[in-house]
Amino acid sequence: MKLLAGVVIGLLVVALAALAVAWSGVIDMSATAPSTALERVVGTTLADRSIHRRAPRARNPLEATPEVLRTGLDHYRENCVVCHGAPGVAAGEAAKGLNPPAPDLSLADAQEPSDGELFEVIGHGIRMSGMPGWLPTHTEREIWAIVAFMRHLPSLTPEERRALARGGEAEEEHAAHHGGEAPAAGGDSPRP
Ligand code: HEC
Numbered sequence: 001m002k003l004l005a006g007v008v009i010g011l012l013v014v015a016l017a018a019l020a021v022a023w024s025g026v027i028d029m030s031a032t033a034p035s036t037a038l039e040r041v042v043g044t045t046l047a048d049r050s051i052h053r054r055a056p057r058a059r060n061p062l063e064a065t066p067e068v069l070r071t072g073l074d075h076y077r078e079n080c081v082v083c084h085g086a087p088g089v090a091a092g093e094a095a096k097g098l099n100p101p102a103p104d105l106s107l108a109d110a111q112e113p114s115d116g117e118l119f120e121v122i123g124h125g126i127r128m129s130g131m132p133g134w135l136p137t138h139t140e141r142e143i144w145a146i147v148a149f150m151r152h153l154p155s156l157t158p159e160e161r162r163a164l165a166r167g168g169e170a171e172e173e174h175a176a177h178h179g180g181e182a183p184a185a186g187g188d189s190p191r192p
Contacts, residue, residue, distance in 0.1 A: 115151075
């Protein structure tokens with residue numbers, strides 16, 4: 001009985017001390033401060049397990065046809081390049097201030113998850129990390145097209161790199177494409 005009371009009091013003291021530390025503000029939550037190993041391990045493990053549990057088990061229902069890759073590229077340029085960049089395409093300034101950083105999605109680590117896991121991350125995002133969820137603004141088909149394009153990132157053609165690096169100019173094409181006209185891959189208008 002005495003032992004139990006000791007354990008309970010000990011746990012309470014530890015919990016109160018942890019609360020006092022959190023409340024004092026000494027833990028630096030700014031994005032420009034380095035993250036602690038504890039945060040990284042806890043954050044990454046929680047996110048990985050949550051994604052694995054919720055991800056659809058199916059493979060990508062879309063074939064990586066030129067039309068699907070073009071749709072994926074359009075969305076990737078509009079929504080992802082700013083934080084993740086692409087091989088040969090620099091990310092925007094926002095990326096330099098992100099903590100955790102947005103990884104290079106062409107690397108083996110980022111390519112390792114299943115299609116369903118990528119769908120889950122891209123569709124629903126990762127809370128408190130800066131990675132937004134895109135299902136509130138995109139259809140499931142568009143998310144699968146982005147997954148297909150992500151698989152294609154390690155083997156971009158020079159034309160695709162140019163198309164990704166282009167900013168607003170491609171906007172009209174984006175709109176036209178959504179109107180149902182599917183331009184052939186790489187068949188976009190020349191740069192001014
Ligand atoms: C505002 C910045 C931002 C934008 C925009 C963004 N991401 Fe992310 N993304 C992140 C950050 C930050 C992480 C890392 C999260 C972490 O480590 O917990 C991440 C993680 C990911 C991951 C998991 C990578 C891994 O290996 O852990 C994938 C996949 C991903 N993003 C895809 C995309 C796609 C596709 C888009 C565009 C539709 C996109 N992201 C747009 C910031 C962004």
